[in-house]
Amino acid sequence: MRSSNRPYMASVDQLRAYAVLLVIFFHGTQIFGTWIAHDRPFQFGEDWLYSTNPAATVIFEGHTGVTLFMVLSGFIFAVGTIGKDVSYPRFMANRLLRIYPLFMVIVLIALAANPGAFGFLPFLQTVLGLGNLPGALVLGDISSGALWAVAVEMQFYLLFPLLNKLLTRFGLPTFLRLFAAIAVIRALVWFVTTVPNPDSILYYNLVGRIDQFLIGMIAAWLYLRYADHFRGWWKIGASAGIVVAALWAFNQVHGFFNHGWWRLVWVDVEGGMWALVVLTYVATVRATNVVARTVTKIGELSFSLYLLHLVIAGVLVNNRWWIEIPGIGAMASALVTVAALFLPVSIAVAMVTYHGIESPFLRLRVKYLIEPKVPIELQQLDRDLERATRSS
Template sequence: MRSSDDRVYLAPVDHLRAVAAVLVVLYHGCQLLSARIEGRRFVPATDWLYSSNPAATLVFEGHTGVALFMVLSGFIFTVGAYGKPVRYGRFLTNRLLRIYPLYLVVALLGLATQVSLPTLQDLLRILTFATPTQPYGGVFWTLCVEMQFYLVFPLLCRVLAERGPGALLRLLAAVAVLRALVWLSSPAPAPHTASLYLGLAGRIDQFLLGMLAAWVYAHHRDRLRARWLRPLAPAAAVALLWSFNQVHGFVSDSPLKLLWSGAEGAVWALVVAVYVANRPAGGGGWPSRAAARLGEVSFSVYLTHFMVLTLIGEHMTGRAYGWLPGALPPVWAAFLVTLLVALPLTVAVSFVTYHAIELPFLRLRRPYLGPAAVAETPRPRQREGYRGR
């Protein structure tokens, strides 16, 4: 990105974006295509995949890539804006330029798959991201949550700069209490947690924890370089996801699920802070550059992978399955089809959509940060073309 733009360049962050995008693609591919290979539609309540293998549960619970994306949003915005005044109008304009162009293309294409002509209500739902039922809309709800976070980020960043991390920790505690009160006050005999989990009320923990990780990174970077932290951070994330899978957490409405967003955000905040602190921005050779390039187009991967999976599920599952060894369990077949067919195809499409649709609008963004109001820790170098999500 340009030095005046709104993102700090960190190659390690691009690596983590790539991880998040790949996890989401593998997760959706395994869950959806395994059912299609068996000749049926996927029903989460009864068809969720479980395993005692921690590596498998990382894929089966790959929806956690969304949490990683949200933690990264809080982290990168805060590293870039900490201690500086944010010009609110320009900030929101930049966010719209970041999200809306590709989102509108994908949403309108999904609308075009319907037989009937779109109504005004359909168009209004698209403008507000309220289109999860269309073929490619399974991830649109996260964009709505992101936009809600953008509305409050400048205030939260100022609070962090002026009041310190304790203010955000108290906010985390208050949100947890209020969320529990909402759940307890539900008139339903068995209150659902989905509405909380799929909205900012249930996900703000992850943005706040990303902001706190940025504060720790800025003030205690040397401590994050402790050798024992490097294996502990990813191990904690995998162990937490394995435990979540073993108790059938995603399809559960246990009150313990009210704590899941914070726990999930905490382990990813640890992973982000430790990885960024320990990974040189310019090192790693071609694998690092390749991962960074994938991370650069991760938003396109995120928005277009449903289109690719829908194509494979509707028209190519049988053919792709036929390429694989006989007697292969459906879940393994789905994993291989996703890894060898859906993921490469999605990445290829994403490079096209990034350069043709995203990048022209990204170049229209304007600086939104004023001069530093407090002394800052030196920030990492920046790069042309870097962008959010």
């Protein structure tokens, strides 16, 4: 829930914007770059992009924006609820109001266009938040590029009130032990599996992503107690530098397709470095200039942008609408296409869907924090004071 006494929310929205921009540039360079270079669709393994340029690798590994989203989810919920009781029904009602209106509109329209994809059990599985598992609806770019992440988020929502209670009641040590236990069990399963699949175990599944949500909650705990320690523009620069260096190294070893055991550690490294960015950025940034407000608005549109950007890319590709500039190469032309065409069109569409579908339902959300009960004696004292004030 957003309120005026939470000034960090603008900074959080800006981080959401950076996350969705990473994803859009990541998919855009893949899709448009392949069409410009080879005049065919992107092939997942064959056409992956690599570079020794650190700035380029941030875009080429822009799937890391999903990790930033998940760290932010843990941070946002925990920073407002640590030390407080959460009404589970109201919390889940708010989550449904946040996710389901646009989610269901997209799913139903996609099914209307592809009726052969419908099946009662796959439909039920998808709408109940298990769309990232085998047996869910297969809806082309919609399901492969976006719905899996929505499913992982929804699974985390089911667990969050309990996780928050553990962190509130027993403190950080107990929470860290839980974190370690999950990591140990996951590692055991990894090493007992003949051919472990990092995508299935770590990328598309809550059993891998849960670490990043937990890291976000730990970051919230640190922020509430030590925000001043993370404040400083140079600290933002240092944390961003860590992200760039780590993504460069990941790209050099072809990390997305590398099945080495170190992928078990990368889940936490990636989550931890983004948590450091979140901590330093939220503790430091309070900008209200035009650029900051624009980035904040993009962050507000991030859910629509995330769910719809691959559909928009498909429309552009089907009509062969991209920008090819002779002499600069396919990847440079792809970047121009993303910045000058793909991104502006995506933002324009997202503004329509946000204000037409998301915003009205967001206004229906209710407070989900349980107010502490006031003893009857204090309630009577409050009433007596109120009457005395009126009579005076």
